[in-house]
Amino acid sequence: xxxxxxxxxxxxxxxxxxxxxxxxxxxxxxxxxxxxxxxxxxxxxxxxxxxxxxxxxxxxxxxxxxxxxxxxxxxxxxxxxxxxxxxxxxxxxxxxxxxxxxxxxxxxxxxxxxxxxxxxxxxxx
Amino acid sequence: xxxxxxxxxxxxxxxxxxxxxxxxxxxxxxxxxxxxxxxxxxxxxxxxxxxxxxxxxxxxxxxxxxxxxxxxxxxxxxxxxxxxxxxxxxxxxxxxxxxxxxxxxxxxxxxxxxxxxxxxxxxxxxxxxxxxxxxxxxxxxxxxxxxxxxxxxxxxxxxxxxxxxxxxxxxxxxxxxxxxxxxxxxxxxxxxxxxxxxxxxxxxxxxxxxxxxxxxxxxxxxxxxxxxxxxxxxxxxxxxxxxxxxxxxxxxxxxxxxxxxxxxxxxxxxxxxxxxxxxxxxxxxxxxxxxxxxxxxxxxxxxxxxxxxxxxxxx
Ligand code: FES
Ligand SMILES: [Fe+2]
Numbered sequence: 001x002x003x004x005x006x007x008x009x010x011x012x013x014x015x016x017x018x019x020x021x022x023x024x025x026x027x028x029x030x031x032x033x034x035x036x037x038x039x040x041x042x043x044x045x046x047x048x049x050x051x052x053x054x055x056x057x058x059x060x061x062x063x064x065x066x067x068x069x070x071x072x073x074x075x076x077x078x079x080x081x082x083x084x085x086x087x088x089x090x091x092x093x094x095x096x097x098x099x100x101x102x103x104x105x106x107x108x109x110x111x112x113x114x115x116x117x118x119x120x121x122x123x124x125x
Numbered sequence: 126x127x128x129x130x131x132x133x134x135x136x137x138x139x140x141x142x143x144x145x146x147x148x149x150x151x152x153x154x155x156x157x158x159x160x161x162x163x164x165x166x167x168x169x170x171x172x173x174x175x176x177x178x179x180x181x182x183x184x185x186x187x188x189x190x191x192x193x194x195x196x197x198x199x200x201x202x203x204x205x206x207x208x209x210x211x212x213x214x215x216x217x218x219x220x221x222x223x224x225x226x227x228x229x230x231x232x233x234x235x236x237x238x239x240x241x242x243x244x245x246x247x248x249x250x251x252x253x254x255x256x257x258x259x260x261x262x263x264x265x266x267x268x269x270x271x272x273x274x275x276x277x278x279x280x281x282x283x284x285x286x287x288x289x290x291x292x293x294x295x296x297x298x299x300x301x302x303x304x305x306x307x308x309x310x311x312x313x314x315x316x317x318x319x320x321x322x323x324x325x326x327x328x329x330x331x332x333x334x335x336x337x338x339x340x341x342x343x344x345x346x347x348x349x350x351x352x353x354x355x356x357x358x359x360x361x362x363x364x365x366x367x368x369x370x371x372x373x374x375x376x377x378x379x380x381x382x383x384x385x386x387x388x389x390x391x392x393x394x395x396x397x398x399x400x401x402x403x404x405x406x407x408x409x410x411x412x413x414x415x416x417x418x419x420x421x422x423x424x425x426x427x428x429x430x431x432x433x434x435x436x437x438x439x440x
Contacts, residue, residue, distance in 0.1 A: 059147065059385040061364035067139035067387075076368055077287075077341065078190050078389035090190060092337050 005104060005112040008032060011041065012109060019064040019072065021046055028118040030056065032101050033064050034111065035072065037083045041111065044086050044098035048074040054099075072098065126208055126303040128319035129242050130327035131281050132171050132199035133164070134343055136192045136388050137178035143387040144175050150363050151384075151392055152277045152345075152356055167345055170245045171199075171281035175388070184228075184236040191339020192389050196235060196284060199242025201321050209239050212301055232297045233288060233338065247279060252349020252396075269351070276356035278345030282379075282395050283326050285341040287333040288314070294330055304328070306407050308376040313412035316376060323400040325377035342383060342391035346398070350380045353396040357382040361424050372421040376408070381418075 008022040014036040021031035031046035046064075047054030058064050059075035066073040071080040071089065079091030086098035104112050138144045145163060149155055153165035153172055161180045166172035174197075176183050184195045200206060206227055213219045213229050220228040226240035253262035254269075263269065288294045291314055298304040304317040307325050316326035331341055347353040354371055361367055368391055370382035379398035383391040410416040 055368060056366050056385070058366050059143075059387045060366065063143070063387070067143075075366070075385040075387060075389060076391060077337070077339075078192075092333075094336075 344393035
């Protein structure tokens with residue numbers, strides 16, 4: 001793993017169609033959500049843009065998707081987000097987006113994120 | 126009108142199995158109503174009813190994605206239902222069901238039902254505390270906490286609704302159903318209580334665009350702040366997501382702890398809410414972090430000072 005990167009998981013830890021949340025460091029304020037969609041991994045901060053500062057979205061550990069598994073869902077008030085783009089497609093934060101997190105994959109399949117992600121409580125901007 | 130407060134809130138859910146597990150882990154007792162419906166009840170029999178969202182026995186959904194399908198209110202006796210029927214029949218269709226209860230829509234399209242309350246009278250002590258200068262509340266050798274102490278929701282306390290038209294909803298509840306405003310968070314909305322309930326609020330309304338109309342949260346009364354913290358701590362340890370709290374609100378003075386849920390609303394544990402009578406004069410404060418709470422805390426893993434180089438107090 002290169003300097004300034006934090007390892008989250010192995011790519012096989014997230015089965016096709018599933019989502020999981022990982023704390024980049026044990027005392028980081030927010031999870032990073034990783035979703036596997038058709039073998040492609042997408043990652044966002046666990047931080048719904050509805051309320052100022054952003055708030056966590058799952059209703060139980062790793063429960064980030066809606067019942068059909070079609071969207072990332074905020075279980076606070078039901079906002080739905082496009083898995084590929086992070087854009088809110090329904091609910092109170094229409095027109096806003098989840099904060100995307102760039103993922104790096106090592107040859108052994110380790111998935112890591114930039115270290116500054118661990119200090120990021122809220123969505124940017 | 127002698128309305129007591131919410132007996133049940135009815136939801137049509139996407140994820141039935143997830144909702145069942147959630148409600149039971151929250152501390153509510155499952156009662157199967159029929160093939161497709163479950164009541165999850167607090168100790169006094171009030172609670173949450175869930176059905177799959179496609180269940181034809183549910184009232185029509187809101188136009189939004191919100192899963193709330195009906196609010197069921199308890200009143201003191203059948204004469205109150207007659208009063209409500211007379212008032213509501215002036216300008217809307219009211220359905221009288223075979224059990225005597227009434228169904229109609231409010232002015233914003235929320236489905237309501239009124240019934241003679243199903244609440245069972247509870248007889249159990251509030252949390253007891255000891256403090257210098259006051260008589261001890263716990264007898265000698267009576268312990269304040271134990272690992273296996275009970276911490277179960279006692280009663281459905283209040284419902285909070287996102288409403289697109291505040292004037293309409295407040296005049297409906299106050300002028301037509303006799304609720305009173307106890308306090309107002311300007312920029313958000315008012316707290317209301319009905320005539321037959323002295324709790325600070327059974328309702329709070331939040332002004333919101335029409336596409337958000339629905340339920341924001343519902344809350345259950347706990348036996349005291351310690352029970353609230355114990356229940357919330359156990360819930361976090363089961364993997365559920367805290368949203369806000371624990372803390373203590375200013376308006377209402379109730380302790381709070383909110384959690385996300387698969388029903389798309391927040392579930393709140395609350396405790397030790399203020400009581401009011403008709404001499405109370407509503408306060409007003411601008412909505413925001415300052416007015417919302419006297420303090421706010423956050424859950425963390427258990428920790429104790431031990432094992433440091435100084436020796437500490439570690440075993
Ligand atoms: S906080 Fe996410 S939808 Fe409201
Ligand atoms: Fe509340």
